[in-house]
Amino acid sequence: MKNPDERILKLFATQKDFGTVGPYRTTGGWWVPIYFDSRKAFSEPKKLTAFAEIFIELIREKKIRFDVVVGGATAGMPIGLAVALKLKKPFCYVRKQAKKGGLCNAVEGYYKKGWKAILIDDFIANGTSKKAFIRNMRKDGLKVDTIIVALRRPKKKNYSKIRKLKVKVYDFGSLDDLNEYMAKNNYITKEAFQLMNWYTKYPDTWQNDPKKMEYLKNYKKMKKNSKLGV
Amino acid sequence: MLKYATSQKIIKTFSETPGFFIVGPVTTTSGYINPIYPESRRTFSYPDRLQIVLDEIKKFIKQKKIKYDIICGGATCGIMLSSPLAMQLKTRQIYVRQKPKAGGMGFAVEGAYQKGERVVLVDDATASGVHKIDFVKNLRKAGLKIDWIIVPFSRNRNLNSDNSWVKKAKVKYQSFADINDLRKYCEKNKIITKEASKIIGWYTGDPLNWHKNKEKWQFFLEYKRMKNRKSKSGI
Numbered sequence A: 001m002k003n004p005d006e007r008i009l010k011l012f013a014t015q016k017d018f019g020t021v022g023p024y025r026t027t028g029g030w031w032v033p034i035y036f037d038s039r040k041a042f043s044e045p046k047k048l049t050a051f052a053e054i055f056i057e058l059i060r061e062k063k064i065r066f067d068v069v070v071g072g073a074t075a076g077m078p079i080g081l082a083v084a085l086k087l088k089k090p091f092c093y094v095r096k097q098a099k100k101g102g103l104c105n106a107v108e109g110y111y112k113k114g115w116k117a118i119l120i121d122d123f124i125a126n127g128t129s130k131k132a133f134i135r136n137m138r139k140d141g142l143k144v145d146t147i148i149v150a151l152r153r154p155k156k157k158n159y160s161k162i163r164k165l166k167v168k169v170y171d172f173g174s175l176d177d178l179n180e181y182m183a184k185n186n187y188i189t190k191e192a193f194q195l196m197n198w199y200t201k202y203p204d205t206w207q208n209d210p211k212k213m214e215y216l217k218n219y220k221k222m223k224k225n226s227k228l229g230v
Numbered sequence B: 001m002l003k004y005a006t007s008q009k010i011i012k013t014f015s016e017t018p019g020f021f022i023v024g025p026v027t028t029t030s031g032y033i034n035p036i037y038p039e040s041r042r043t044f045s046y047p048d049r050l051q052i053v054l055d056e057i058k059k060f061i062k063q064k065k066i067k068y069d070i071i072c073g074g075a076t077c078g079i080m081l082s083s084p085l086a087m088q089l090k091t092r093q094i095y096v097r098q099k100p101k102a103g104g105m106g107f108a109v110e111g112a113y114q115k116g117e118r119v120v121l122v123d124d125a126t127a128s129g130v131h132k133i134d135f136v137k138n139l140r141k142a143g144l145k146i147d148w149i150i151v152p153f154s155r156n157r158n159l160n161s162d163n164s165w166v167k168k169a170k171v172k173y174q175s176f177a178d179i180n181d182l183r184k185y186c187e188k189n190k191i192i193t194k195e196a197s198k199i200i201g202w203y204t205g206d207p208l209n210w211h212k213n214k215e216k217w218q219f220f221l222e223y224k225r226m227k228n229r230k231s232k233s234g235i
Helices: A006-013 A045-061 A077-086 A128-139 A160-165 A175-184 A190-201 A210-221 B008-015 B041-045 B047-063 B079-088 B130-141 B164-169 B179-188 B194-205 B214-225
Strands: A019-025 A031-036 A068-072 A091-094 A116-124 A143-152 A168-170 B021-027 B033-038 B070-074 B092-096 B118-122 B145-151 B172-175
Touching: A006 A045, A006 A143, A006 A175, A019 A210, A031 A190, A045 A077, A045 A143, A045 B079, A045 B092, A068 A077, A068 A128, A077 A091, A077 A116, A077 B047, A077 B079, A091 A128, A091 B041, A091 B079, A116 A128, A128 A143, A128 A160, A143 A175, A175 A190, A190 A210, B008 B047, B008 B179, B021 B214, B033 B194, B041 B047, B041 B079, B047 B079, B047 B145, B070 B079, B070 B130, B079 B092, B079 B118, B092 B130, B118 B130, B130 B145, B130 B164, B179 B194, B194 B214
Parallel strands: A068 A091, A068 A116, A116 A143, A143 A168, B070 B092, B070 B118, B118 B145, B145 B172
Antiparallel strands: A019 A031, B021 B033
């Protein structure tokens, strides 16, 4: 299986209104110049089917055995469900924090202690959420050593937060791969590509450079001749 | 008073799910003290049981000729139903949170949609309806039209009397069963004991106050201590 997998990149790139010009502040406190909303791609039934089929290809190729598919709440649930139902396997979801109230579960749904699970999610950044998911799954009695995500944020696969957890992470490319693919195929402008490059390289400092902010200002004003209009 | 068409298939599917009832007491997110808690997520985990529920919802949408552009799930559990439902109806899916996400883009509605599009909201269950009101508010704020909420079952009280929130939310509402339907089915088919059925009945009759009655609470404590409960589920 190729990495990056251009089929996955294309599924994102062809999503209507995929990118919105910012800048916006992310949950991690970073300033992102253009926000690409991956959840939109998981909205479309045809795209979600295609995502699921590619995930299943990987599961078969790597001969991953499991009893239950667990989706990361919330964004990982649609893709997790699509994979589970196609393979006729039970589905559960996992929260970062156990629910306050009700049964106070972190893993929700039917499973048996000792079952082997795979964790499916949309993205991985440095692994903070995944660490919480894996810990909660293990605490609730599931065995899990495999994570499958559509894309990873870092170029290199060094997820400092989950190194000690002994899990294997499969992905279909990085955010940089997606940016390059979108620029190469004119989904986004060269200027958008430049901005996204600064962002992925210096996520927490790029906005402090006045030149870069000037570039963003000009970019916002210019006419954008690309398929996605960003 | 509204009348709901209950679904025997859904009652049976929930009732016969292993581990559907859990002995509590469980304090729900709505603040009720629930002695014997129905755990519908377990039903939705099984592909074949999920399909029965989905088929009933699909049948209802068709019968009522409900028009929609998008199927929306109530985050989080409602997505277990809404996502596969949307896939099977070959329509777009989104989900809605009770509160906009803290940080990030701060979206309450996630996914691809256009203003003015028509949404059917699907959720796992209804208790007091406060969550539904939040969902509806957030969907309308995002510019979406919502006039139908569909859930497989109502968690509390009596289906036909517990719907003041429906008016408030200005929506049409369908639930295929209430907890009393499940309780009666389970008792009749010896899935749960008579004692459990009695306790569930007290709770559904007065979820806010039942536990303040000393005799009832004592009965529940004794029930909890019972060994070898003579029912198929041991509840």
